[in-house]
Amino acid sequence: MIFVPLPFVFALLLWLLFLYLLRSNGALSTKPFLMLIGLCAIQSTIVGLRWGYGIAELRFVLPVLAVALPPLIYECFRGLVDHSQTSRIRLAAAPSAAFAIFILLLVQPILVDAAIIVLFAGYALALVKLAHSGPDGLDLARLESAGSAYRAMILAAACLFLSALFDILILLDFQWTSGQNALILVSNAHLFTLLLIGLAASVAARSRADKEGETVPDSAQADPTARDADVIARVDALMRDHKLYRDENLNLAKLARRTGLPARQVSSVINRVTGGNVSRYVNDFRIGEVRRILAEENTTITTAMFESGFATKSNFNREFQRVTGQSPDAWRKSARQKAEPAS
Secondary structure, eight states, X not given: OOOOOHHHHHHHHHHHHHXXXXXXXXXXXXXXXXXXXXXXXXXXXXXXXIIISOOGGGGGHHHHHHTTHHHHHHHHHHTTTOOOTTHXXXXXXXXXXXXXXXXXXXXXXXXXXXXXXXXXXHHHHHHHHHGGGOGGGOTTBOTTTHHHHHHHHHHHHHXXXXXXXXXXXXXXXXXXXXXXXHHHIIIIIIHHHHHHHHHHHHHHHHTBOOOOSOOOOTTSOOOXXXXXXXXXXXXXXXXXXXXXXXXXXXXXXXXXXXXXXXXXXXXXXXXXXXXXXHHHHHHHHHHHHHHHXXXXXXXXXXXXXXXXXXXXXXXXXXXXXXXXXXXXXHHHHHHHHHHHHHO
16 A cells, blocks of 8 residues: 555645635735745645655755744735735745754754744744734725634634644654654644644635725824714715625725725724624625615525625625524515515
């Protein structure tokens, strides 16, 4: 029987994920996510060659590739927050870290493990800090998918923490048992971490809205005399008159740009006035539109869903149940029964 190391199985899954994302959304905005998934797949393949077939020389390649992951992960999720012009500089951190570890391998290899642990833990903390604003902080994610992207960010941060922890365990294992348990730790722990990072990247990439213009900087000063009621009135008017909610790619950045206000101000006002986040606020308008279509037009529920700005049926059904307490089909039947006596 042909021996196929587990890392190769994970690598295959990651490459399939890469191809799926490339075919479903080959936009330039997903390029960092594609790079991340591809890097995870390459690293998983090398792990299989190193530990499955005993190619010892690859032990020098693994740390060089490994340190490119954290900065690339951070850049992927940072790209959901803003259009910062420094993104190319941050993206250069990945090859820079790889080059630094390569030099360290040549001149001071004993410090490599410690450097990797610090790098992974540091970027994990950076992701946690990036996530402190919650889903509404992901200005460039589709409002419908912001929650999923936020959870993917938290998962990615957890994976980086776990990777740092596993590196510590592997380091201790080599010191205490001459690496007797290293194979188990690498093949099970690290590989599952790589797969989870790939899945998180895929989820976050699909939440990325199409780029459209520039955002209003958060540093822009809003009128100090403006009240929350004025801001919410402007946003309400955009929703009612221009039906912005019909855009399935609508995100906080687009909404802020149309109002001419900083994204954080729009988000904060909506949170204070409605008691919910921006995604829920927009979905309330979408559900209202769905109800109007179902009550007035003889069309399918799926058509009404797409015309109102929803992109996925699962999110639509969940939001419809939240607002009406009924399924779309049950609500339509109830609405028609109420309309029959009047006719």
